Every structure is written in C-alpha cells, then in structure tokens.
Amino acid sequence: MNEIKSPRLRIKELESLLAQAERRSYILTNLLKEATTEFKQALEQVTTSEANFRAIIENAPEAIYIADAETRQILDCNPYTTQWLGYTQLELLSMKVEDLLEPGSRGLKENIQRALEYGFVHVQERRFRKKSGEFVDAEVTGTVVEIQGRKCFLALVRDITERKTIEELSRYKELFDNVIDPMIISHSQGTFLEVNDVACERFGFSRPQLLSMSLKTLISPVHMDILIGIGQKIRSGKNVQFEVDVLTRSGAAIPFEFHSRMILYQRKPAILSLARDLSIRKQMEKTLIHSERLSAVGEMASGVAHNFNNLLQVIMGAGEAALKKLETGEIRKCSDALNSIIDASHRGADIVSRIKDFTLLEAGATDAIHVFSIGELIEEAVNLTRPLWKNPLETRKYRLNYFRNPGCLVEGNPSEIYEVLVNLIKNAMEAMPRGGTLSISSGICNGRLYTTFKDTGQGIADENIQRIFEPFFTTKGPQSSGLGLSSSYGLVKKHGGDIHVASALGKGTNFTIVLPLARSLKRAVDQRLSAQNFKTDTRLRFLMIDDEPNILKMMELWFEDSNVTLYTASTAEKGLQVIRQERFDVILCDFGMDDMNGLEVGKAHQDFCRIAGISKTPFMILTGLDIQLDADTLRGAGVDRIVKKPIPADKLFRIIQEMVPAPVNTK
C-alpha cells in the first residue's frame, strides 16, 4: 500500500538511500580489495607449495603413485615408478595396483579400506613385479587423498632389496661369528667363501689363507676318498656328516666331524659346514667312561667285599689249619694249607688289580697281555655283580646259570674282557627289572670261543638293534651314558673278536661274544720257585725300610734261607742312618711312612752318595698306592724302580737280582 508522502520526505528518503548506496559501494570495494590481495597471496602460496610438491614427487627416489581407492586404477605416478618397474607412464595408467604386485598378494583391499578409515596405512612389505618379470621387495606406505571428489590412495614405495640383503647377511653374520665351532661357507665346488673366526683359530690359518683353500687342501690326504661321494650327496639336497682329520697349520692332524648342507648364499647355491672337534669329544667320552666305571665300582663295592670275605675266609681257615697241622706234625697237610693261603692271596691281588684296571684310563698301565681262562674271568664277573642279582630279600627274583666249560683260554688283556663281561651281565639285569633268568655259557667252535649271555628280559626293538653299539645311544634315560656297549664292542674288536646280538621284544635278548682261542694252551703260571732254586754264591746286601713291622718280619723269614742278607729299618730316619754307615747292593723303601715318604728318602740317599763321591745304590720304592710318578720326578729323587704292593716274595727276589749290577761289591 503506497502512501502519498510529501516531496520533502521523499527527497530525504532518497538522499538517505543514496548515501547508503554510496557507503555500500565504498565498503564493498574495500572488502573486494582486501579479498583480492589475500586471494593473490593465497594463490602464490598454493602455487609455490604446488611447485614444491611437484618437485618432490618428480624427483623422489621412491615410487609414488595415486590410485583410485575403489577401483584401484592407477591415476598418476612419478617418473621413478616408470624407471623402477620398467613400464611407460601410459602403460601404468592403464593398470591397476594388483597388476604391479606379485600374483597372490593378499590384503590389498583390506589395506586400502583401513587407510580410508584411519587415514593412513602402516608400512607393509610387498613384492612388486617389474615389466621384465623380475620381482623386487619393497616397503609400501600410503595415505588417503581426495582428488576431485574421489577418494584416492597415495602410495609411497621404497625398494628394499639392498636392505634385505644386508639384513639377511647381518643375521647370518651374527650366527656365523658367534657359533663356538668352526663354520665354513664354501662354493659348491669346494673353495671356501666365508669362514668364521673360530675356524681360523682352530685350524691355525689366517682368514685370507683359508679363503684361498678348499676342504680338499685342508684335510689329511688319508681321508681324501671320503670326500668323493660327499659332494654329490650334498648337491642332491641331503645333509651329510663325515669324519676327517684336518691338517692344521702346525701340521697336527685333528679329527673333526663335519656336518654339511646346501644353502643359498648371496642368492647362489653354496655349502654350509659346521666342524666339530672330535678330540675334545673323545676326551669327554673317556672321562665319561671313567666316571661310569667308578660309579659301577661303587655299585659293586659290596660284591668286592663279598669276594674278599670269601678269600679271607679261605686264608683264615687255611692259616688256622696250618697251625693245627704243624702241631700235629702233618707237614704235608700244613704245606697244603699254606699253599692255599698263598693262592687266595694271589687271587685277592688279582681282584684288586682288576678293579684298579677297571677304573684306570691309561691304556698304557693295563697293557698286560696274558693267556687267561674265560671261565675264571666269568666267575669273577659273576661274583662282582652279585649285588645286582642277589637281593637277600628277594632271593627268587633272579637266577643266574653259569655253565662252566673248562679249557676256554683266550689271549688278551683280561681286565678289558672282564669289563665286557661285567657290562653284559649288568645290561642283562637291567633288562629284567621284574626278575628273570640269565644264562651264561661258553663253547668252542672252529677255533673260536663263543660266550653267550641269554636273558629273559624286555628285549630290544628292531629299530634300535642296529644302534645299540653306537656311542651315546641309550634307551635307559639320562642316567645312562650309552657308552657301555660301544666300549665293549671296541674292546672285543681289539681282541680280534666280535659281538652278536639277537632279540625278541618281550621275550629276551642273546648277546654272544666271539673271541679267538689262545694260540698256545700254555698257561702263564706263577713261578712259585722256592728260594733254593736261586741260591747263588754271591751274597746280596738288601736294605728294606718299612714302618710296618709285620711286613719286615715276613721278609726276614723268607729271605733267611736265601743268598740275600736282609737289613731292616723301621723308620726313614733309622734307614738313612744305616745308609750312611753301611753300603748295600739294593735298597727298598716304603713310600708312605710317618716321618718321611719314600721319595724324600731317595733324594736324601742320592744327595749323600753324591756328596760322599760314591756311586748310588739302586733304590726302589714299595707302595700299595696308585701313584703315577713321571720319570723326571723319580730320577730327581734317585728312585730307580717302583714296586707295587702286594708283591710275592719270590717276585721281589727276582727284582732284586735284576736291580743289582754285576759284579757286586760286597763289604
């Protein structure tokens, strides 16, 4: 509704409208000016940052591409991508992301989905396929960008081939360097490519030297033929194990056990070998056997005691009988009784020495080769192991049948065979935890002696029968060293024999030892020669120093009727006194005396002779202990021989004869 206004009012209105319009245009112009300036600035900034961004993308040493988040079609990529993958830009723009990756790459969709949700993707490792078909490992990370309303995935890809190689190598290197055995990587033809420090140390060559060698040049020529089949086996993919002697720089041949297999080294086939120093292991084996023996002896201590009790019984009884017969004047019977005492003592001495041999490591100390009766040895072994099968509470638990067969004589080291017998009896008992019967018998066939151990125990499974003689193989759990049968096997083989085994699970096992019969039936008889046989014209002056009066007394009695004049001293001091005053042909001194030991006496005697300017008398030490003294120590103490207790008097007599140099000076 238009009202009619007065012209004045209208003019006023118009004027104010005009002013308003003027104001507006002025203010708007100002706003526009400011907006333009700001816009220009913003445009500049955008252009610069655009240019920077472009520069980064174009020059980046990484592949950068943008793909549609939904279709995964590649929309754009930087020059590096084309260089790296080998496609042209056009080709890439026609591909999808999955076309770039190794076929079978998983998780592509999920990753992009995750990126869309969180805005970025964690670093992922992927294999890309170049146009050439070659695969490369790369790390991909990405983020989501929006381009013209479309959600796109911007990916940055870094080639990590080099890094991976370095990583792999460093992993290898650590292992390689820290392993405690020599480790070698060699060409498939054999030349060494890499050796660890331990190898250089152990073999005694520097790294450059070793790297110019191959296994052929490292090992003893004796074992060259072992290598022949090995190479082929390794190349066919098998893991091989072989023992060879390595010739170290110093010329020593050290046995090593090699474990070798095929590996990929710097992407080419190579051989990785680990060498185990066997000398150490052999040492360990010895120690293990020794400690086993000791524990076995410990177990059998009661058996030993039993044996001795028996012998002592004989000695006591015979002694008493001898006395009685002496009174009644039955000299013959008295003589018989005394003989049986001597017999029993010999037997006792044998048992002691056998037990000692059983625990000794050094083969040198037990190299006594005898002809001996298997039967006697078996009897002793049976006695020794008695506690294993004769439990006074369960007398019916075990039965041991021993079928004696006289005349089974074997030549060899009785202690070693003894060990084998003990071991087999032990095994048989262990195989019959709930009781059973062990039958031992011997027989001769074709000049060979067959001794069979037949038990009714749990038997041996077929798959294990091949392995029971392997060192360290055992089915008895961790407390067993697994060395019993293997060492027994070794000992029997040493004697030119063999061990056979037959077994049925649940029924029992048969062990048969085969040994060659002794060539001569002549038995090594203890020469119990009476003192009369040895009477000579020359009288020998023999000094014996011992703090055990009984021993001295017995010696006096024995030597009474011989050509040896025995002088005795009951302490070291007294002995030395006598030495200084008188001259002797031979001196025997006890080792363990209260005031001085035999060595010290020997030294004093040696010094005295030197100072006095006289030639030293032969000096022997008598001891029941197992002292192992080296030649230098003995020489330094002036000791010429060690005599072991107990020593039969006639043996001592012979030794004295041997020790005295002819002619003899009698004072």
Next chain:
Amino acid sequence: MGEGLIGKLDQKPDVCWLFCSAQKGVKSLLKGVNDAVDTDNLIGCTTDGEVSNEGFSSESAVLVGIATDRIDFHLSVVENLSQDNEAAGRKLAQGLPKSTRYLQLFSDGITSNGCAILRGILSVLGEEIPVSGGTAGDDGRFVQTWQFAGRKMLTDAAVAVGFSGDFQLGTGVRSGWTPTGLTKTATSASGNTLFELNGEPALKVYERFLGKYADKLPSIGVEYPLGLVGPAGDIEKSNYFLLRATMSVNRDDGSITFAGEIPEGAEVSLTCGDIASVLHASEEAARLAISDLGDATVAMIFCYSCMARKIVLGSRTREEIELIRQKIGPNLPIAGFYSYGEYSPMRCHGTSYLHNETVTVSVIGF
C-alpha cells in the same frame, strides 16, 4: 485499552502481551491494563517499535490477548540478570512446568546476555525446546528498558511465558545479509566482546573496511553486521548465518562489543545487505514459518524483528510486516515488536539461538 481487548475477545483473556514504547507513562499504562484484564498472565516489555494488526507502529502500545482452552499458560520471572545471566536463565526455566512445550522470552536488552540466558533455560528444559521472543528495547536510546510480569514493572529482568497443551508451532528466521569477503578468525574474544581478528585488533580491521566511514561506528556496524560463518554460526548448513550487530567500540584496546556472544576461535565474515534482500528475507521467514507449521491452521502470528532492520529499511519498515501478513494470512492476528536481539529456533525441533538483525516469525496453529 484493556477494556477494548476484552471487548474484542468477549471474555477475559487467559494471557496477555503488552508491548509499548519506553516513553513516559509506562507505569500507569501497565496499571491500567492490569486493572482491566484482571489476569495474572500479563507479560511484555518496552520496545523499539511495535507490531500489531495495524502493522508497524512506533511510540505506541500494543495489547494482545488469547483466550483458549487448548493451551495452558504459565509465567516465570527472574531478576538481577546481570549478576549471572546463565543462572538466571536456569531459575527462569525452573519456574515453568515440565509440560512446557514452547516459551516466549523477553529480557532486558541492555543489561542481559541473551546467549547465556538461553543456555540456562536449555539446560533445564532441554536443548530442543523452542524459544521465541526478543530483548526489550527503548526506542534506540540505550538507556533503560522495562519488562512486565503481571503488575510488576521490572528492569534487568527476564520474563517468560510457557505454553503447554495441544497446539502446533512453526518458526522461521531470515536476515537478508550475506557474507562478503574472506573469512577471518576471532583469535581473541570474550562474551560479547571481540578483541582480535586474525591477530589484529578488531577495530583496526573494521576501520580498514569502513575507511572514511569508520568513525560512524558503532551505528554503521548495524548495516554491516558480523556473520558467524564457521561451524559456530553455520547452523545446520541451511545457509543461515548467525549475525552479530555492533553495539559499542573501545578505541583504547581496539575491541568491539556486539549484541550477542562471539565465541573465541569462531570464523567470521563481514556481511552486506540492502533493502531488497532484507525485505526478501522477511517474506522468506514467513514462508518458512508456515511450512514449518505443516498442515495446521494458523491461529496467531508472533513477529519479533530487529531494530537494525528498521534502520536499514527506513520508511519501508512497515513493508516488512505487510509482506509477512500477506504471506501468512492478512486477516490473522499478529503481534510483536522490534527488539535489540531476537530469540528463535532455526526451525521447530532445532535449538534456539539469540539472533541479531533478524526477523523471526512464529505461528501458532491447531
């Protein structure tokens, strides 16, 4: 005047609105009306222009009454706004029954912080309760405004009438101003005061735009109000921007105080409007109100507009009211006034805000 009203209604009204100029005689006017209508539910305030069935008028008084059995009306009053606007708002809301579905609010246009009062009310009655109304004015003098509740004539107070019952509501708001130029950030602001824009003192920025007209601040700021264009102001992306009119400037610290809160960190832009766009907005507001109402028949129109629009429109101010009436229904009863700040939701079921330089139209229908 009261008798005249009763005559028209043929009965005692259930609720009355009284809007009048703050010139002399307000006290006696109030008393007289109260005596005549004899209802406790009398609510209103002083204004900067009145709206009635006669259209736009100034330096006048308008009395509106409703008699209906479909709506219950409750009054609530709170004083001493300036002590704590938000607490006052809460107290005001607590004075209304829980069944209140809609309320009209009139607060002191000079001392109150409308945004804070609204926050208080919404915290008690819920975020979705529609609030219409405006802040009381005093013919542009900015000296003192009055609020009426029953027989009481209050200042620095807020009065509210709550509607509960069976009715429909439609609201529409539009301003007609559009953002011009690049947005800036209110890097330092507190309450109604803006200190810095993009790190520069606000006054300095304004002076750059206004150039030689800068000394006409704050009044010229009314023609070019600040629009909150960022998420703080861009309400539900319906292309509507909350406007803020300049009230005063402080040449010492370069700050500008507005008739509504400026949140710190908000994105703002200068806005521009002319008569054509302003009037178009009025029409649009009316159209929005009707479409918001839906199928119901309009029974009553409330129009709360801003005195800033009066300044811009000048003598064409009454065209605004005419356009609104034409749009909704020329013969429907209409009431309202020109205020220093308007309360209205964007639409029904939306949160209510304090607007500046905006025309708000609320229609009640059944």
